[in-house]
Amino acid sequence: MPELVEDEIKRYVETDGSNCLFCAGDKLHLGKLRGGTGVTFRDITCLGCGETWREIFHLAEIQYPARADFAEVERP
């Protein structure tokens, strides 16, 4: 199992997980979102190299009122 360094994980998060952590390929299978109280996660599989990993999501912010164009707004 290849090891990950912190910089690789940081870059992955900053690019919204658009490329494989191991081979940089962009053909990723995104598993179904699952979770419980306080945490949501999904498993990712790279269709290029076959590696798998888990993305873990935490509630980061509340927007009120919710804006319809939120997905089109760039993050700060």
Ligand SMILES: [Zn+2]
């Ligand atoms: Zn890969």
